[in-house]
Amino acid sequence: MMLKQNLRTMWKFKALYLIALPGIAYFILFKYVPLMGSVIAFQNYNIFHGVTGSSWVGLAHFEKMFSYPEFIRILKNTLLINLYDILFAFTAPIVLALMLNEVRKVVAKRLIQTIVYMPHFLSWVIISGIFIGVLSPSSGLINNFIQSLGYEPIYFLGDDSYIRSIIVGSGIWRDTGWGTIIYLAALAGINPALYEAADVDGANHWQKMWNITLPCLLPTITILFLLQIGNFLDFGFERVYVFLNPLNRVNGEIFDTYIYQVGLLQNQFSYTTAIGIFKSIVGLVLLVGANWLSRRATGNSLY
Amino acid sequence: MNRKHLGITALIFILALLLAACSTKETTQPTPENNQNENTTETDPKDNEEVKLDPLKFSISMRTLATAYVESHPDINEDKWVKSLEEMTNTDMTIRLIPHREYVERMTLMLASGDIPDVVQASGGVLGPELAGAVEAGVFMPLDDLLKEHGQNLLKVIPQEAWDQVTYDGKIYAIPDYLANRSRRGTAIRMDLLEQTGLGIPKTTDEYLDVLRAFKQLGVENPFQGRESFKYADTFFGAFDAFPYQWEYYNGEVVPKFMAGDKIKDALEYHRVLYQEGLIHQEFLTTPQPEYRSNIIAGKAGMWSMNAEEVLAWESEIQQNVPEARVAIIPSPVGPDGHGGHYLYNSVIRSFLINSKTKVDVERLIQYFDWQVSDEAEMFFTYGVEGETYTLDANGNVNYEIPEDSNGLNEQRYRSYWLWLVKDATYTKGILELTEDGQELIRIFDDILANEGRDSIHYDPPIEALQSNPDIRPGSDIPSSVWMSGAARIILGQEPIEYHDKIVEEWLNKGGRQAIEESTKRYNENNGVQKPN
Numbered sequence: 001m002m003l004k005q006n007l008r009t010m011w012k013f014k015a016l017y018l019i020a021l022p023g024i025a026y027f028i029l030f031k032y033v034p035l036m037g038s039v040i041a042f043q044n045y046n047i048f049h050g051v052t053g054s055s056w057v058g059l060a061h062f063e064k065m066f067s068y069p070e071f072i073r074i075l076k077n078t079l080l081i082n083l084y085d086i087l088f089a090f091t092a093p094i095v096l097a098l099m100l101n102e103v104r105k106v107v108a109k110r111l112i113q114t115i116v117y118m119p120h121f122l123s124w125v126i127i128s129g130i131f132i133g134v135l136s137p138s139s140g141l142i143n144n145f146i147q148s149l150g151y152e153p154i155y156f157l158g159d160d161s162y163i164r165s166i167i168v169g170s171g172i173w174r175d176t177g178w179g180t181i182i183y184l185a186a187l188a189g190i191n192p193a194l195y196e197a198a199d200v201d202g203a204n205h206w207q208k209m210w211n212i213t214l215p216c217l218l219p220t221i222t223i224l225f226l227l228q229i230g231n232f233l234d235f236g237f238e239r240v241y242v243f244l245n246p247l248n249r250v251n252g253e254i255f256d257t258y259i260y261q262v263g264l265l266q267n268q269f270s271y272t273t274a275i276g277i278f279k280s281i282v283g284l285v286l287l288v289g290a291n292w293l294s295r296r297a298t299g300n301s302l303y
Numbered sequence: 304m305n306r307k308h309l310g311i312t313a314l315i316f317i318l319a320l321l322l323a324a325c326s327t328k329e330t331t332q333p334t335p336e337n338n339q340n341e342n343t344t345e346t347d348p349k350d351n352e353e354v355k356l357d358p359l360k361f362s363i364s365m366r367t368l369a370t371a372y373v374e375s376h377p378d379i380n381e382d383k384w385v386k387s388l389e390e391m392t393n394t395d396m397t398i399r400l401i402p403h404r405e406y407v408e409r410m411t412l413m414l415a416s417g418d419i420p421d422v423v424q425a426s427g428g429v430l431g432p433e434l435a436g437a438v439e440a441g442v443f444m445p446l447d448d449l450l451k452e453h454g455q456n457l458l459k460v461i462p463q464e465a466w467d468q469v470t471y472d473g474k475i476y477a478i479p480d481y482l483a484n485r486s487r488r489g490t491a492i493r494m495d496l497l498e499q500t501g502l503g504i505p506k507t508t509d510e511y512l513d514v515l516r517a518f519k520q521l522g523v524e525n526p527f528q529g530r531e532s533f534k535y536a537d538t539f540f541g542a543f544d545a546f547p548y549q550w551e552y553y554n555g556e557v558v559p560k561f562m563a564g565d566k567i568k569d570a571l572e573y574h575r576v577l578y579q580e581g582l583i584h585q586e587f588l589t590t591p592q593p594e595y596r597s598n599i600i601a602g603k604a605g606m607w608s609m610n611a612e613e614v615l616a617w618e619s620e621i622q623q624n625v626p627e628a629r630v631a632i633i634p635s636p637v638g639p640d641g642h643g644g645h646y647l648y649n650s651v652i653r654s655f656l657i658n659s660k661t662k663v664d665v666e667r668l669i670q671y672f673d674w675q676v677s678d679e680a681e682m683f684f685t686y687g688v689e690g691e692t693y694t695l696d697a698n699g700n701v702n703y704e705i706p707e708d709s710n711g712l713n714e715q716r717y718r719s720y721w722l723w724l725v726k727d728a729t730y731t732k733g734i735l736e737l738t739e740d741g742q743e744l745i746r747i748f749d750d751i752l753a754n755e756g757r758d759s760i761h762y763d764p765p766i767e768a769l770q771s772n773p774d775i776r777p778g779s780d781i782p783s784s785v786w787m788s789g790a791a792r793i794i795l796g797q798e799p800i801e802y803h804d805k806i807v808e809e810w811l812n813k814g815g816r817q818a819i820e821e822s823t824k825r826y827n828e829n830n831g832v833q834k835p836n
Contacts, residue, residue: 047415048440069813070774138585157589158795245531245589246787247795262773264408267435271771 041273061274077164078254078279081240082232084168090228092172093179094221098209100180101187113184116177128242131170132157163248167240186220187213222300229290230302233279255279358389359671361663362397362420364413365721366653369403371709372717384718387688391679392671407433414442421661422668427649427779428468429476429656430764437656438476444659445474446669453669454478457725460676467833468651468763477654478672484729484748486756488645489611489632490538493621496523496605504633508542508573511636515582518605527577528604529587530595532781536587538608539577541645541757542638543570547786548777549646549759550822551835557760557822559777559815561786562807566638571803574794588791602628608635608645611752612730615740616712632747635755644755646780652728675725684723685733705737758835762825768817775813785810 010017041061043054065071096116103109119127134141137153147153156162194212203211237256244252255275263272287302295301367373376382379398389395399420401409406426410433413419419442425431429438437443450458457478458466465481492514497504500517518526529536533547540546545560545567553563561567577583584590584598598604599617602625609617611632618630637643655672657665674680686693686703693703706712719731730748735741769776777783782790789806792798811819826832 046440047411047435048437048442064771132589136586155586155795158586158791246784247588247791249784249788264411266432266770266773266776267411268771 038273038277040270041277043270045270045273047267047269057270061271062278064271065274065278073250074253074255074258077251078233078235081164081167081254082235084164085171085235086225086228086232088168089172089175090225092176094183094217096176097180097183097187098213100184101213102205113177113180116180118177119174120178122174124238124242127170127174127239131166131243135166157243157245158247160248160251163243163252167243167252170243171239182220182224183217186217190216218298219300222294222298223302226287226291226294226302230283230287232286233283356393356667358393358395359664359667360395360397361422361661361668362399363422363424363655364399364401364410364420365424366401366406366426367403368721370717370721371713373400373721374403384687384714384722388683388722391683392674394671411435419658419660421658421663423656423658425477425654425656427651427654428763429471429654434656438471442659443476443656444661444665445476446478446657447475449665449669450475450478453666454673456673456676457669461725462650464650468649469654477656478725479651480653480655480725480728482648482650482652482729483727484753485647485650486644486752486754487610487612487648487729488535488608489614489747489752490606490635490645491609491611491614491617491630492606492633493602493604494629494631495627496521506634506637508539508636508638511539512573512576512582515577515606516580519580519582521605523605524603525584525598526581526605527583528595528598528607529584529590530592531588531590532778532787534592534781535595535608536583537780538635538645539573540570541755542636542643543567543573544638544640544642544757545570546646546757546759547782547790548780549757551760552826555823556819557826558819559786559810560759561782561803568800568803569638571790571793572800575796575800578794579796588794600624611744611747614747615744616709616716619707620709632744632751634751642755642757644752644757647756647758649761649779653724655724672725675723680723681726681733684719684726685731687718701733701737703734703737705734760822760826760835761833762822763831763833766818766821766825768814768821772814775810775815775818783810785813 037051039051040054042056042058043051044057045051045054100109100112103112122130133139135143135156137143137155137158142156143153154162156166190213194216195208198208198212233255235254235256237260240252240254241257241260244257259272259275262268291301291303373379379385379400380396385396385398397420401413401424410423410425414435414437423434423443425434429443430436446454461479461481462483465479466475469475469477469479492504496518497514499521500514502510502514502517505511505514515526527538533540537546543566547559547561547567549560550557551560551563574583578585584604590598595607599607600620602621614630614632618628621628621630635643635645657668661668682689682701686701689695693701696702706715715734719734720728730745732745735745774785775783777786781787786806789798789802789809793800793802807815824830826834
């Protein structure tokens, strides 16, 4: 019988299963049990009555979400900010790693690396403080420069049209250096014989990068890209919230900040859980789609 | 034993350790302090032999209220003033601090976790968002009978208006920390600068404009210092009676003040002038509180709005940077109707609710709160401990030195404002009386502020149509985000004044129409409505 056979194999590799146990327990406890909490999206949840005591309302919260006049705006913001983030913040570490790879002086390379890693360790609150200071129309560095060129200062944080760039830009500044670590490791793993052979064939710098370095990096890039896609729509609450104000909310508000605003500050737990579920489903669809695409195109995939 | 078995036993051992670590963490945390039930022998409360009782042990959650002393204290439960308070009242408090900025989230999490302390401090009334409907759900106990028996002094001292705010369904659910004078914010001006301009104290909005322009000419960086979300930046909205977060009865309906006639457009036009001429801080729409305050302290502002009680402390701080600075609270600008002022605070600033499942002796708990309004308590919270921080002379006059450094001032304020649970929070009379400046401040409160301010129609419980739509829902002193984004555009000159009609339209479409219907209906039925006097 199958079951018996399965059990026998399990017994044979009991040590492996034992080692896996803490991990499995972790996922059950912290990932799957909270998942059950999602049922409150179909209830009018009251924290004092709990899941068992609250009344069921079916899909009412989802209907409310789709009929909410601002829903499209928030969805658009979320999608656009994430798209920009993938376009720019995802590619930036690759470019930086390739550039760092070309730096031949070890001391200079180490120094640059240390400097670009640094911002990663700052919290978003501090980063927003730095950015707000630098972008300030009256005292900011950038506006001083703009004014010295004879132009009017720009109120960057007071304008809808800049907020997405600021959010994505601050993310790039913070995490690009950190993101290079994996790529640099992958670069170090490339077989030097490939380059030597290319030298013999008379390839120049550019050709070597295009024909050796990039193809060797591609598996790493795809995996990281797929991981990133899995977090699509899950941009992170804090990094957006710290930049929001009434003047730029229209273009800056995303699902995470909206959920915080409505769910935690105004106790609409069920409604915001519904939004959260919607967000996760979109993320899942995107991940499966991208994974399928990548398997077809490059042969690399997460699963 | 072979090596394989050794590995497995080692693994099991580690797992067991891990599990043990997890479980101890879980079991130690939620055991509340009140497990040790008092075995208070049923003594007659009039019996004065209370000394024999064990200290009344209870836990209490309190918002830090951005009180510097509390927020920088390593452990408030070990604080010397808490200790003296406990000694005086034969209690053993365990204070759980709720960070000021994350107040609503942290309160909701605390309530949701079910680990609720014996006493919970809420802001304002008993139906606020931070309590998440706990009163309606029976989490806290009604106090009427207990108060009648053990809280006579509380019932006597606290004004009816404040009790009304903590009443739900005909029963009192909390003990309020109250304001006898609801007008707390004043218009502050740098008198030294005003004298340099040669102008008199301004009264009307036009005169205010003249003064601000003169400030600009003097080279004052921010003639009027504003702050984000129109918080403490709404002095001139008051002159026009157009606080965008207040409600009024207009043409047979209860509407937001920004829909009651054209006064809001006058107010916006006024702000546009302020902004365009550089009379208000150019980034006031995004200036957070710390920056707002530091600009003023640095002497960069000519005029601003503030909690009048703190004006003396701020003045001395400004003087550290600008020695000749003198700050005064002057009557707020008046508009076309001859009135003005800031918004009127809720008459309850904090309220204390008692957990209905508490195991603490509630009668003694009420007595503890009753003590807060006694003369003994007033002496302690105002001046501290006799022989340590103050002395009494033969005539019974108090000899108390008001601290001069900011640490000392912070400590004094913490004691009289934060740790003193129930009192008239308008100002600490005993301290102000000691100095001439303080007496002046009492006069300001009684003569200037008591006569100004704009009231609103209040609803308790709140309007449901607003609850479900955060975009159009105003805070207690900040406008809704729909209105704010639109108004900001007008003030910055990106849109004409007429754009306000679009804001109103948007507001109505997002659920404002239902809100007006609901509020008008409840107004007519007199259902949970507080009408302005």
